[in-house]
Amino acid sequence: MVSCQGIGRLMSLALDQSLTQGEVHRLEEHLERCPACQEECGAMQRISRLLTDAPLIGPPPGFAARVIQRLARRQARRQRLLAGAALLVACLGLGALALSETVRLLAMLWQVITEPSLLSHGAKLIAQLLNLAESLGGACWLVITALPSLNQPALLGYSFLVLALTALWIRLVAGRRGGYQPVINNV
Amino acid sequence: MEEEETAWIQRALAGDQEAFACLVEAYQTAVYNLAYRMLGNAVEAEDAAQETFLRAYTRLDTYDSDRKFSSWLLAIASNYCIDRVRQRRFRWLSLDELPSWRWLASSSQPEEAVIRCEERDEVRQLLDQLPPHYRATVILRYWYDLSYQEIAEATETTESAVKSTLYRARRMLAQGTLAYQHREAVSAAQRAVAER
Numbered sequence: 161m162v163s164c165q166g167i168g169r170l171m172s173l174a175l176d177q178s179l180t181q182g183e184v185h186r187l188e189e190h191l192e193r194c195p196a197c198q199e200e201c202g203a204m205q206r207i208s209r210l211l212t213d214a215p216l217i218g219p220p221p222g223f224a225a226r227v228i229q230r231l232a233r234r235q236a237r238r239q240r241l242l243a244g245a246a247l248l249v250a251c252l253g254l255g256a257l258a259l260s261e262t263v264r265l266l267a268m269l270w271q272v273i274t275e276p277s278l279l280s281h282g283a284k285l286i287a288q289l290l291n292l293a294e295s296l297g298g299a300c301w302l303v304i305t306a307l308p309s310l311n312q313p314a315l316l317g318y319s320f321l322v323l324a325l326t327a328l329w330i331r332l333v334a335g336r337r338g339g340y341q342p343v344i345n346n347v
Numbered sequence: 348m349e350e351e352e353t354a355w356i357q358r359a360l361a362g363d364q365e366a367f368a369c370l371v372e373a374y375q376t377a378v379y380n381l382a383y384r385m386l387g388n389a390v391e392a393e394d395a396a397q398e399t400f401l402r403a404y405t406r407l408d409t410y411d412s413d414r415k416f417s418s419w420l421l422a423i424a425s426n427y428c429i430d431r432v433r434q435r436r437f438r439w440l441s442l443d444e445l446p447s448w449r450w451l452a453s454s455s456q457p458e459e460a461v462i463r464c465e466e467r468d469e470v471r472q473l474l475d476q477l478p479p480h481y482r483a484t485v486i487l488r489y490w491y492d493l494s495y496q497e498i499a500e501a502t503e504t505t506e507s508a509v510k511s512t513l514y515r516a517r518r519m520l521a522q523g524t525l526a527y528q529h530r531e532a533v534s535a536a537q538r539a540v541a542e543r
Contacts, residue, residue, distance in 0.1 A: 172514035176488070178495075203521035207473065211489040214470045219379035219396060220389075224371040227400045228364055234401060 164190075164197055171201050175208045352416055360407050370416075371400050377417060377491065378424050384486045385428035385479070387471045395431060399424040414500070421491065422501040425483040432479035473520060481516040484509060 170187045173179050179187065191198050307316060352373070358366030378399050383392035402423050403410075410419055474482050480502070487498045495506045502509070 168518055169510075169514050172517050173510065175517065176495075176513070178510075199525055200518070200521050203524045204517045207517065207520045207524070208489075210470060210473070211485065214490070216376055216380045216490060217383050218376040219393060223375050223379065223393070223396070224368050226393075227371050227397050228368050230397055231364065231367070231401055231404060 164194065167191070167194070167197050168200065171197070171204055175204060353412065356407065356410065356412075356416065359404065367400075367404055370403075374417060374420055378420060380490055381421060381424045381483075381486055382428055384470075384474055384490065385425070385432060385482060387475055391431070395428055396424070399427055402427065415497075417491075418493070418497050418501055421487065421493075422503070425487065425501055426503070429479040429483055432482070476520065476523065477516055481512055481519070484512045485516050488513060 167187060167190045170179060170183055174184070174187060191201060307319065352370070355366045355369045355373075359370060375396070379392055379396040382395040382399065383389065386392050386395060399420070403420055406423070410416065474485065477485060483502055484498055487493050487501055493501065495509045498509045499506045504512075
């Protein structure tokens with residue numbers, strides 16, 4: 161004696177033509193005696209017929225071309241992403257390199273600045289340079305103020321000649337630079 | 348055809364998009380129909396069918412030539428459509444509220460002209476009642492005439508699980524139809540009593 165649930169499975173297999181002869185007999189016997197299963201079997205058959213008769217639906221025209229277009233777009237996007245990723249990695253690498261070099265230079269500079277000998281001798285060096293500049297300035301001033309009082313026209317003339325020649329030379333060089341025109345041969 | 352198909356696959360594997368376009372032309376109806384039956388509308392079906400082919404192109408190197416190319420392609424399509432239906436956060440409707448039950452309950456002659464006109468909608472509404480995994484199994488069985496073994500491969504399950512799924516899906520649809528039919532009979536009887 162097969163239960164109603166077992167018969168349901170047989171009904172489903174019958175719709176796929178997958179029953180043995182013995183199973184077909186068992187199914188038929190049960191259906192003759194059981195109105196509920198008869199009803200269910202009828203409903204299953206109606207649904208099965210509806211689905212079997214439904215046609216295959218194809219895509220609108222131009223489908224293959226649209227797939228290929230989408231494929232090309234996707235590949236182009238993937239290439240752009242790969243190129244972008246490569247660029248990003250390169251930028252990050254270069255940035256890291258530049259940062260490490262900057263840090264190294266700053267460390268070196270800090271080491272030089274904080275060198276005890278430079279700190280102790282730096283001020284002394286600057287003072288010496290200032291002294292030297294003051295001495296040179298004083299000497300120049302002494303020469304300029306002493307020249308008129310020497311009453312030596314030759315020396316004064318020589319000094320003015322040097323100054324005039326220097327000014328002329330500067331003007332000539334400046335004039336040649338500004339007035340230079342390239343020659344264009346049109347022949 | 349098989350030799351031609353193998354040549355297209357080999358050329359597509361080497362990056363020849365024209366050869367892949369030939370594969371698309373050959374299988375577009377099969378894939379589109381599966382997507383349309385699973386998703387129930389043309390816009391989503393077009394998108395899902397296109398996506399199926401794109402996935403097939405990128406995974407072509409995993410295709411085992413001992414297997415039928417159509418089964419492999421339908422497996423990709425059905426898996427993608429199942430995921431897509433699940434992602435919709437589908438609002439399950441009551442089986443009794445839908446017009447398909449009305450038609451199925453009242454009709455024992457599906458070949459009638461009026462019913463024929465509505466068939467497409469009826470089929471869609473019928474399939475919409477099934478959970479996505481059941482729906483894919485039913486579609487592969489009825490539209491592609493695949494064997495239990497082929498359906499099992501396509502849906503990544505076993506042959507006995509396919510038999511069981513088909514039985515449950517058919518029973519779910521049949522009981523929905525009968526429940527509607529019984530309720531209609533009861534309300535008709537109540538109307539008749541009220542009219543007296």
